[in-house]
Amino acid sequence: MMFKGIKARKILGIFSVLLIFGGGLAGGYFYAQKINSPTKEEAFSFKENTYSPFLSEVYDKIKENYWKSLSDEELTHLFVLGIEKLVGQPQSLKKENKEELLKTADTILKEIDSQEKKKEFVAQLADIVLANLEPFGRSRLYSKKDETALKNNVENKNPSVDQYEILGVLENDSQEKIKEAYRVKEQELVVEAKTSTEAAQKLSQIENSFRVLGDEESRQLYDTTGVEPTITYRLLRSNIFYLYFSKISPTTFDELQRVTKKVDSGEDLDTLILDLRGNIGGSIDILPYLLGPFIGEDSYAYQFFHQGERTDFKTRVGWLPSLVRYKRVVVLIDKETQSSAEVIAATLKKYNVGVLVGVTTRGWGTIERVFKLDSQFDDKEEYSMFLVHSLTLRDDGQPIEGQGVEPTVNINNLGWENELYKYFRCEELTEVVKELI
Template identity: 45%
Template sequence: MARRMWKSQSGRISVLATIGIFLFVVASGVAATYLYIPRLYTQKLSANITTNAQVPQDDAYQAFIGEVYEKTLNNYFDKITDEQLSELFRLGVAKLAKADAVLPSKDAVGVKVMLGVAIKDKTAPEKKDFTAQLANIVLVNLKPFGRSGILSEKQQQALVDTVSNIDHSKDLYAALDLPKAASAQAVDDAFKKKETELAQKAKTDPEAKKQLDDATHARNVLTDTKTKQRYDKTGAEPTVVSHLIAPTVAYIRLQKFSPQTFDEFVSVANSIADKPGLDSLIIDLRDNIGGAVDLLQYFLGPFIGPGQYGYEFWHKGDLTPYKTKTGWLASLAKYKKVVVLVNGKTQSSAEVMTTTMKKYRVGVIVGTTTKGWGTIEQLIPLDHQIDGEQKYSMLLVQSITVRDDGQPIEGKGVDPMIKITDKDWEKQLRAYFDYPPLVQATKKAWDTPPSQ
């Protein structure tokens, strides 16, 4: 891989969005992030800031904003100056106050003094709301727009649940009219009953088809010992599904990268390893929204070997390489022909996996250009809080991911080796693998929506 800095490729990114600041609550879209959950920064505010501004002792609101300021300055992916960051805070205060705002100095202290002036006549609830909105406005308006923000505890938990593939609105047992923790045998019996009731109706009734699909999914999860135990304990559903799409072709779909995904993948690969005649594999990354990026150092090892340079992240002008932490997986060795499916909803960690597999020629990448979501967000706790009943954290873009050609994934995506929109895509695939069963299986897989 060409080890070129993003700066030298496309020019330095502006850390500010447009001058018009938008109120934006970072509650939507967080499922599509790269996320570092375990590594949390806990830097303390510097106590020695020299300025000509007269600064009173910080109250809770100034301390909160000061910490957001310093942690943004230290951890944001791009180089950002005090002048740039303090100006963004000034614009935020002006937007919220609907009046011009003055910075006594272009640094953290100046921002805190400005905040104190803006909220001095407000009630306590108004001060809390103003301060939280200001922090969120500033973070949201960092480039890329809308990727960073302030998260409440509820939003933090929702983010962690999404990455872990936990959906509290769903009850798999209820899909089979069973109480929670029913036995696997009871699940199987209930599914057969449900299938008998719905099979004929599902052919013409979309609602009946959905109910049958939900029941089938519940049966698959709750009759497997490992997935049932995980679901009963945590509520996490499987992120890896597989089946034989043809007698000689295995199909494995990765829905997202959750903490359990690597173990699920190994288990699935091992479970079909002894099937006779298998020699081809389709890995489906379509609609994969990414997730826990830490997994990739483990996930890529079975495909490219141990201690290999898998990918690089860009942070403040420097590229950091990451090596694989696992090695070859014996149950994958039998597959001599591999196709990887991607589309415009393949994003985040899935895009990094795609570009690495493309770089190492693990398989043939077939589909459409991926989404181009190339940021890594870090969940950062805050030591200073403005509300005893609510604890906030920062979600901040900490790094940018890089393609196999040295270009950023952000805004560009990863191009497939074969575009499925080409009229002769099947001919192109046959040029790689002159094997009709795999070409036919690839067409069948692409024609089937990834959610089914």
């Protein structure tokens, strides 16, 4: 199935992606000699080495799980180009299939003079092939360290940063001491930050630390799990509530329930501004829960595309009582809104939940998954595959990838403020949105 905006690309010149192991590592170790496939008389067996089972599993899992169906010829060709990149010479196979590919790789490995160089060759070959699957650079070979870093990123954890240390407080200090420490540091930096990049960065760090520690429930979550909050919120007017989603993590749904409940009082509050600008996305698994409060339970929320098939995903929870009060909803997006945040924007647009204001989003419309590899070849490392498994589809059924989600009101258009006003007939809301943008 072909989509608008997804264009066929030539494979020539695609091996420019930097390898995980660093540029310049390949080429110096491997002999520069053309290697043909072994003859029929040369028997090939996995028992001869530990590398062929690994490459075979990588090959099979790409075929089975990659978002686009690949023929043996297409996938084998990618592997051959990878080998050519590493050995610096053209290669030829009698047939473009996995068996012939493994024979060629095995012959090359026999010529490499050390186990460490063999390991580097196999790991780099797998990484090159993965990196050059479309969209280029999204799929990679992951080490255990890479997989841990990904997990921490999705969960919004940063083990290398101590938020208490940044604010200069102790873990058992009271909330009052934390607030005072933040106030003092903010006053020290706020003026200098206007002219100094370094001061601005420090101010941003202490603001984030206070966001983590200044709220008792967020602080408890951080203390017990290391997870930092993904939602910033405040009342902009007595009737306008502002929610900024910096990322989509497994805890974002719980945060949404908690912060909306905090302001769920009075009769004036009826307008919500949901800010997705700069949101890099994150967890996709939480979306059936996160979207339910906006569009209702058991509603068709979004679709994935995988190897010619579309899969529908429904919401698993219903309306959130603390959100029902909002009769006017504005969703802010920009060119840095990406991934699962784009799915949220597309779904809200499809259901007319809010008016999307901003510019077309980034167009990062892929769903990646980590696939364990049972066949390993290095006792000191454990590899896995980070692979683009599906494409996300926007409200018109087209891929988000490469196209993005278009706003309802584009701020690049002259007179966009008047266009926004027509939706709500509220000058105050229009002015607040202008201030935020």
